[in-house]
Amino acid sequence: MSEPAGPIVITTPFTQVARLKAGDSVLINGIVYTARDAAHKKMIEALDRGEQLPFDVRNQIIYYVGPSPEKPGGIIGSAGPTTSGRMDAYAPRLIALGQTGMIGKGLRTPEVVEAMKRHGAVYFAAIGGAGAYISRCVKASEIIAYPELGPEAIRKLRVENLPAIVAIDSFGNNIYEVGKAHYRR
């Protein structure tokens, strides 16, 4: 694999999906929404009842994170990505509605990758466990839905230069597969 070039700056709403390739380093800027599996389950149930989602997912990026509580005067606590696989049961439906980006960590199912290819979406991997580091990129945070879920509530975050890697691009190329194969002995 070649040395990665400088990071690509992404701004939300996120529409330039096809430009990104697996392995690209990116810096994400703008509004991203947080949701873990409990919030995803509630969103899918809302759709099943014919209700509106708490926010319009079209051209938006969802960050799979449940932050720790902020200290007094702080914006957010530690805020690294959670394991994306727990959202796999729900993600294809939101992608079909126009969601274009996901930030998380770890493997995805073929169903999610298929939806990403069909509708055009990118899966970004942030560094799992680097919660203190990533929290510095969060400039504003507001709970907009499901406060009863505690750390799993949906938040609207404003982020600046949140570093991530394109793990799976909209063509289905997957850094986890390519990288592993390259270094396997």
Place this chain on the structure above:
Amino acid sequence: MKILHTDEIIAAVERLCMEANYFLGEDVLAGFERALANEENPLGQEVLERLMENASIAREQEVPMCQDTGMAVFFVEVGQDLHIEGINLTDAINQGVRQGYQKGYLRKSIVKDPVLHRENTGDNTPAVIHYDIVPGDSLKLTVGPKGFGSENMGGIKMCKPSEGLEGVIDFVVDTVDKAGSNPCPPIIVGVGVGGDMEKAAILAKKALMRPIDRRNPQPEWADVEAAILDKINCLGIGPQGFGGTQTALAVNIETFPTHIAGMPVAVNINCHATRHKELLLKGRER
């Protein structure tokens, strides 16, 4: 007989929970340095550098290194000549967890029923507590806050004795291979071999409490730890699963005698934020 009051235990548990989440151990930090020197993938090197920076931010600002501040897992050694005064010991440990997670701005991640009522208990209790009765008149507390990105990737196999050492090695390596990027590599691999099913599982967790620069005291098992580590680092997973040669920082194995018909093997994977902190509380004369 000596006396220890639970007020002292509550205060100790509170402090341990916070410190374990803020201050990554020197053993793991040294592991990062070694991994950085050996990692071949530039992307993996970048990940390791960020993890080192993350650990120093957490240490300096006293914030959790990872937002998953874990389920609070305790290994408690109670000296049999110690008398504990105050409230029930388990209640005291849970009270310490409650206070530590509240005062330390740690995330509360426990739901009250695993299936039917997944509602957050709001204070990160109850803790998982493993007690051992030991000689002496003091109390040793070891806490290992355990994130579930890695916990979910563990496994147990009741191997046949005929599978031999090769069977043990294959099961451990295969479990790590399937986990891939999910448990936040570079990982630490805890392995419990022997006993019965739950003994093997507890040993695997206990193995994660051992500093990663300390090998199994039995040289033969220390060799097995090294052999498994080599195999894991040939899997190609690398830091964060982006590909690379540094998938695990260490393999820690604990063993126990077992039944003539069995050879249980449990694997408990820990992320790079491997947190453990211990404290010895001495009893006092009345």
